[in-house]
């Protein structure tokens with residue numbers, strides 16, 4: 001069967017995988033990124049988009065979501081193939097290369113692999129209230145892919161973090177009406193966004209939780225309850241958006257025959273794992289003196305990529321030269 005063979009595939013499109021993809025492009029490698037989330041950016045986007053980072057070289061302070069946007073722009077300069085919403089489940093050897101099989105059954109063929117999986121694949125934290133699972137993807141959502149699908153809808157947004165508050169602020173102008181419930185009075189979201197929310201037309205109810213979602217072929221209503229008094233309220237709604245955070249799990253990666261230490265993959269000074277042509281970098285790898293920081297993670301992935309290049313093409317130097325001496329294609333986006 002015909003398949004496209006890539007030189008290098010990054011499992012994880014967090015900051016480390018993104019910078020690695022840029023570097024691989026710089027070295028002229030056919031590059032792919034796979035991530036389980038619907039968007040690139042890893043922890044920067046999933047866990048703390050509105051927090052400032054102060055220890056990125058060259059950025060005295062930068063919002064995590066802005067740093068992610070810069071990294072994405074940099075990473076896509078050489079147009080790598082990006083596969084989102086695919087969780088890498090298996091890593092197997094076929095002839096002279098590796099095959100990564102994802103939970104969708106898709107097979108990705110690649111000569112080298114760099115695992116930049118952080119703490120593991122992120123999946124949305126699910127709510128086990130009545131009716132929620134029945135309507136998942138059809139009236140109940142764990143994220144927003146296409147904003148306009150909520151145009152003129154009556155929305156219920158659940159959660160108290162940045163995602164919940166940001167989506168409420170983004171969606172209320174196009175929705176018919178928007179209600180946000182949170183199980184505590186205090187929000188975890190950025191203060192400024194919470195202030196904006198409270199001044200907006202969004203109806204905010206705390207401390208409320210979701211008890212059940214009802215409907216026939218589509219969602220028609222949601223029952224919420226005050227978690228101190230247990231008093232219930234019935235809201236007519238067309239869609240429920242749950243933003244309850246993410247859980248991360250290395251999961252299947254643990255079965256790939258990699259040498260592990262706790263929840264991290266052991267690497268040597270060239271970021272090599274015990275499997276040939278398989279590297280690891282960033283939060284998901286470990287060695288003596290390992291620091292889980294952005295500055296060190298991007299350095300590690302540079303070493304991994306340049307070594308992978310040299311391994312595939314022994315004529316190519318490990319040291320790539322200085323980017324300031326190169327002519328690069330223009331930035332897009």
Ligand SMILES: Cc1cc2nc3c(=O)[nH]c(=O)nc-3n(C[C@H](O)[C@H](O)[C@H](O)COP(=O)(O)OP(=O)(O)OC[C@H]3O[C@@H](n4cnc5c(N)ncnc54)[C@H](O)[C@@H]3O)c2cc1C
Pocket residue numbers: 011012013014015016017034035036037041042043044047048051052053054055086087088089116117118119120121122250253281282283284292293294295297
């Ligand atoms: C609240 C908070 C504040 C922080 N502040 C700072 C700071 O100020 N300075 C600093 O240097 N660091 C900070 N960090 C740490 C920093 O965010 C991490 O070091 C960095 O995100 C690691 O990047 P990564 O690419 O290795 O992993 P991640 O950002 O975790 O990205 C990993 C990606 O891999 C994907 N993935 C995992 N497994 C699979 C799979 N099997 N298939 C497909 N995709 C998969 C995940 O979905 C995820 O998108 C902070 C972290 C947190 C939580």
